[in-house]
Amino acid sequence: MASSKPFSTIVHPYPTKGSPNRNACAYETGLPSARNAFVFVGGLGDGPHTVPYARAIARELEKHGELSYSVFEFKTRSSFSGWKFSCLANDVADISELVRYLRGLGREKIVLMGHSSGCQGLMEYAATSSDPVDDFILQAPVSDREASLVGKGSEGKRKLDEIVNIARDMISSGKGDHPMSHDHLSEDYDRPMSARRFYALHAKDGEDNYFGSDLPSEVARGFWGKFDKPLLILHSGIDRYIDPSVDKNAQIEGWKALCRPGIASRLSGVIPGAGHSVRQPAGEEWLVNTVVKFLKSTAAFPSSSL
Known part of the structure; x- marks a missing residue:
């Protein structure tokens, strides 16, 4: 090593x-x-x-x-x-x-x-x-989307989709570069993070979703x-x-x-x-x-x- x-x-x-x-x-x-x-x-x-x-x-x-x-x-x-x-x-x-x-x-x-x-x-x-x-x-x-769901089951997917929707709404309202609320991000997401970046990494149609x-x-x-x-x-x-x-x-x-x-x-x-x-x-x-x-x-x- x-x-x-x-x-x-x-x-x-x-x-x-x-x-x-x-x-x-x-x-x-x-x-x-x-x-x-x-x-x-x-x-x-x-x-x-x-x-x-x-x-x-x-x-x-x-x-x-x-x-x-x-x-x-x-x-x-x-x-x-x-x-x-x-x-x-x-x-x-x-x-x-x-x-x-x-x-x-x-x-x-x-x-x-x-x-x-x-x-x-x-x-x-x-x-x-x-x-x-x-x-x-x-x-x-x-x-990154699938990595965030490893071991979390259907409830984890439901929660992730909720946060993705929040990020989508922020982007639509012109706040894509604003940090998402700590209330919406667990420690898993190494907060703070912009709504645009969260969406890119975790949405099915996010720009980072190559894999x-x-x-x-x-x-x-x-x-x-x-x-x-x-x-x-x-x-x-x-x-x-x-x-x-x-x-x-x-x-x-x-x-x-x-x-x-x-x-x-x-x-x-x-x-x-x-x-x-x-x-x-x-x-x-x-x-x-x-x-x-x-x-x-x-x-x-x-x-x-x-």
Whole structure:
């Protein structure tokens, strides 16, 4: 498992062209002379260096100099507590700015890896960004709506739908960016949170609902069909945010079938014995090795920057 000891990183301040994401910095670990960039995008509440396996990937990539990757982590407007008042469009804009900066450094290939709700950001990126990258990796792609209902039964669903309706009414009345009342949010929702963000995460038609099991197939196909570069999909075997009754392998196979032919990697699968953020040593090793195998499988593909 990734060490909690001090570690070195290269800090890259980079311009954001008037974006609200001012004073942006990216943090590079691994091979300083790498030709390619591996960009890690965390989930809700994450920021640079909060998910240890990103550093484990960097250490492993140092052993594979032929791939020539270093790992970048960075702070977006959604990082740490910012997610409660941000949105996917901001995530895409912030990722795009970093991608442009890395292209300016001469990085040939750029890989984006999303963890948890970072996966929603990458789904949105594939659909809307005009800054091409070379590979995508989704780890722990979960539905926030369904995650909030794990173990809560029909009564939990009824209560959630009530709060979603309150958020919808606030948005309709022009108060979408206002914080929801503490009376309407339990501690599960890491309050405060804007009505717009709550709705995006928890409504069936919310903009963050890319992974809901109740999405119509034609809607889901529209999402997954946006990927035009190699894609690796990895569930965690014992993810507490997925109902235990869900067949994770079957879900991944279903998503792969919605992608364009040849896009979804055969290496996609379930990380054995891994929790949501893969803090178990055996799970981390499996994840790191699979990521390296994936990068090797796409190494001969031409860079999207060419």
